[in-house]
Amino acid sequence: MTISLVPLAVCGLLVAAGVTLLLERSLVRVLAGVILLGNGVNLLILTTGGDAGDPPLLGRAEPDQMADPLPQAMVLTAIVITLGVTAFLLSMVHRAWQLRGSDEVSDDTEDRWVRLRARRGQLGERVRARQAEYDRLVAEQRAELHAELRDEPTRGERMAHRRADRRRLKARQREARKQMRRAIRAERERQALALDPELEGDE
Template sequence: MTVSLVPFVASGTLVAAGVTLLLERSLVRLLVGVILLGNGVNLLIVMAGGPAGEPPILGVSARERMADPLPQAMVLTSLVITLGVTAFLLAVVHRSWQLTGGDEVQDDTEDRRVRLRARRGELARSVLARREAYRRLVEEQRAELARLEDARRERERGEAEELERQIRDVNVDLGRWLQEHKDEGLSSEQLMERFAEAQRAEEASKESRRERVARMRAEFARREREQAEREKEIRRRLRERRRQARREMREAIRADRERQARAQDPELEGDD
C-alpha cells in the first residue's frame, strides 16, 4: 500500500497557519486560526486511522475489512467541540465590535498598572538594598581607616619609646665609654675625636630612623588618599545608579500613562 504525503502536508500547513493566526491580536484572525487548527488536527487523526474500509457494523461488514471506528469517533467529538468554540468566539467578536468598534484585543491597563507597581517596588527594594550595601561598605572602610590610624599611632608610640630607650642606652654607653677611655689614659684630643665619631654614627642612625618614619607617614597618607578616592568613586557610582533607576522609573510611568491614554481615547470607544 502506498501512503500519500499530500494529506500530511495539508495537515501540517493547516496547523502552522492556525498557530500563526492564534498569535494575532485580532479576534477574527484568532477565530480563523482555531478553525484551521481544528481541521488540521482532525485530518491528522483521520490519516492516523489507517486506510479506508467498510462501515464498522457487526453483521454487515467482515471484521478484517472494517475501518477503525476510534479515529472517526474522535473526529466527530472534535468537530462538535470546534463548533462550540467557534460559536463562542463569534459572540466575543460581535460583543467586542459593539463595545470598541473593532476586534483587536487591547492591552490590559490594570494588569500593566499592577506590573508597574510591582516594578516600582522592585526598584525601590533594589535602591534600598544598594544603599544599605553602600552604608555597610562605608562603615567597613571607616572601621578599616580607624584601625589603620590606631595601628599607626601605636607604631609611632612604640618607635618613640624605642628611640628614647636607645638614647638612654647610648647615654649610658657613652658614660661608660668615657670612663673606660679615661682609665686608659687617652688625651683629651683623642677622647674628643672618638666622641665625635660616635656622635656621627649616632646621628646617622637617627637620620635613618627619621627617614623610615617619614616613609611610613608618606605610605599612610598615600593609603588615605587612595581610600578617599575609592570612597568617592563608590559614591559617584551609587549616584549614577540612583539616577538611572529614577530615569527608568519615570520612563516606565510615562509609557504606562501613554498606554492608558490610548486605551481611554473616546474615538476608540464604540456604542453599547
C-alpha cells in the first residue's frame, strides 16, 4: 500500500485551518472551523484506510481484493456527527443574531468573577508572602537587639566605670595643678634672681 503525500498535506491544512477558526469568538468562524476540521479528519481516515478495492460482500470478490469497510463506516459516522454539530451551531448563530445582532461570543460574567477571584487570591498570596518576609526581618532585628543588650554592661557596671573615669580625671587634674604650681614657683624664683642677683648667694 502506497500513500500519497498530497492528501496528507491537504489533511494537515484542513485541520490547521479548522483549529485556527475554532479559537475565534465569532460563531460563524467556529462553524466553519468545525466543518473544516471534520473534513480533514475524514480525509485522513480515508487516506490511511488503504487502496480502493471491490465491495466487501461475501461471494462477490476475493477477501484480498476487498476494500476495508472500517474506514468507510467511521467516515459515515463522522459525517452524521458533523451534520448534527453543524445544525446545532447554525441554530446558535441564528439565535445570537436575533438577540444581540452579533454572532460574537461575549465573556461570561461568572468567568470574569472567577478570574477576579483568582487575581485576588494571587494578590493575597503575595501580600502574605511580603508580610511573612517583614515579620522575619523584624524577628531578626529583635534578636540582634536583644543580643546587643545582653552584651552591654549593666547599670551598676556603667556606674562603676563612670566613677573610675571620674577618679582618673580628678587625679589628672591634681597632677596638672601640681605641675602648674611648680612651674609658677620656678618662674617666680627665676624672676626674683633676675631682679636681685645677690639672692642666689644667700641661698
